[in-house]
Amino acid sequence: MTRFAWWEDIRTTHTDLRASLAAAARRTRDVDEDVGVVPPLSLPRSAVDDGLLMETAAMGVTVGGPYLRSHARGWEVAPGKTLDMRAFLGRRHELTDIIAEVMPGTDRLMVHVTGPWTFGASVEYRGHPLCFDRPAFRDVALALGEGVREFCDAVGASVVHVHERRFAEVTSMLVGATDFETMSVDREIATNVERRFLEQMRGDYGEEGGREIILDTGCLYPELASLDSTLVVDRLDDEVARLVDSGTAVAWRVGGERSSEELAHTVMRTWKQWTFDGESPEPQIDLVAVGEDILTPNAAAELARTVRGAAALLHRN
Template sequence: MSEPARRFPWAPGVSTGLGSLPGSDVVEAVSFVLDTVPEFAYLPELPARGLGADMIGRTASLLVELPMEWQPHGWTVTGAAGQDLRRARDFLHRDLDAITEHGAGLDVLKVQVTGPVTLAANAELPNLHKVLSDHGAFRDLSESLAEGVRLHLAELASRLPGTALVLQLDEPSLPAALSGSVPTPSGYGTVRSISRSVAGPALQRVLAGASPGSRTVHCCAADVPFDLLVSSGADAVAIDFALLNKANLDSVGEIVDAGTSLWLGVVPSSDAELSFAAARERVFGLWRRLGFDDALLAGTVVPTPACGLAGASPGYARRATKLLRDVGRSLLDGAEPSRS
């Protein structure tokens, strides 16, 4: 493996979170992130605040000329914005104010957005079909999202001049959409599969809103389509270590060899026993299996939780984040951990 061709805005030996945290106080959450992982900070998401702070509602607030509202069956495309969308926009505005006030001088800030496929797999049309089931509606949604992400990043750039912005697209539903296993709203059937030739350009449109080297896709599901993500413009892929298997290990090696950063979820996202040694060994163990030089590890792998931490207790979220920070820094040693 040669040195990665791309240079990422984050430094070697850092860790980061995947977005969500427990609690409802955004200033407290921002302060925690800035105190714990200032080298690779992220805009925290707090779904415990309620409707509009959830991942679908939060991303719906970014859409341009495509309003959504909460209906009894879920977030639904509507003709005009209502109180639910206004609430989602208000949450996001408060979050941006908090990071603007407390995050001046940050080198790097990551923001998370639900990806177009997962958004379409969860949002519905007025006829109660998933957006994903209508290719025309899906294209409209992905174009609206792409413009919304571009404007979102532009606003952040104006609020935090000099800070490099990293975009993370959350795509947990992508494998199910490709395999045709997304359930219909009734739950009695599944939405027809979406082809890679449709999903890829949608991902590419949204990722294009971020600068090259700053585009990440997070997929905490089995059967991650690594090649599709990289061909769509992802500079980094975030995955759950526990879902790796022999079938996808070769794919991981291929994208890493091509210069893609690997964000590796090495601690559980909900309360569990934590071990620095075990988390670090997961990183080094995978690196050994892939056969790459230890000297390249810190510049390629970013330790993360397996998924968001919204379902964890506040104490666990703090401990897990600090442990991951220490794991990341330890990778700079460039040597395998002791097996004694």
């Protein structure tokens, strides 16, 4: 199983990309012996609403992907260049230049992106969610996958965190512009689309197997265990135990409301309560430092200290 120990899924109030990246590096750097592995360094994310959606679209633009523009309900596909996309394209280019300047060859850089189903459910095309138009959705999903791969190649990122929190909604009932307009995608079909997207991003980076992928869907469907990725979970329950027993790497989303000791004790106590069918797997549950809101630099540092401390306790015990 892939080991990460811990990483960040946060946005901060930094207005300067260089300062934001430097702060993230200070929060993430550990002595390897503390947590057992080199943790991934999350690249800065925009504090703008739906910033992750726009950043992913900006990556896709490089290979002919969609331009987006804002409207009353959120975002829609635009026929050409927009001021919204120009700002995010400029930010992407600036971040690429800064990384090349200050941290070339850094181990385990992590890029956060929006998954294809969440993108397709959140962006409109001709007045309806993009994924309602299957040919258009297919083209956009392919462009996003290639664009993310090219951006990861440019910055030397070896880990991609895919945010796909609307996966369960798409596979149950996605509501369109009105309550009378709905769609549902078979889980197997949705999983195959996700697999194609992940394979695009893996590419042939580094060692055999390509980039490491982390997938956060907000659900634990059995089909997702076949995607050869670390699955992010919201809670530690029997479904998680079955994933661990099958050899799937798991990461638990945690905030800063508990101390390092409480987080570590929760993981260890839960692990002892689980019963595994086969040989007991190596005790490994990674931790994800989740900031529900935009965090100040001090709050981000405190959250990182708490989660990093819990990962260190788990490693020693």
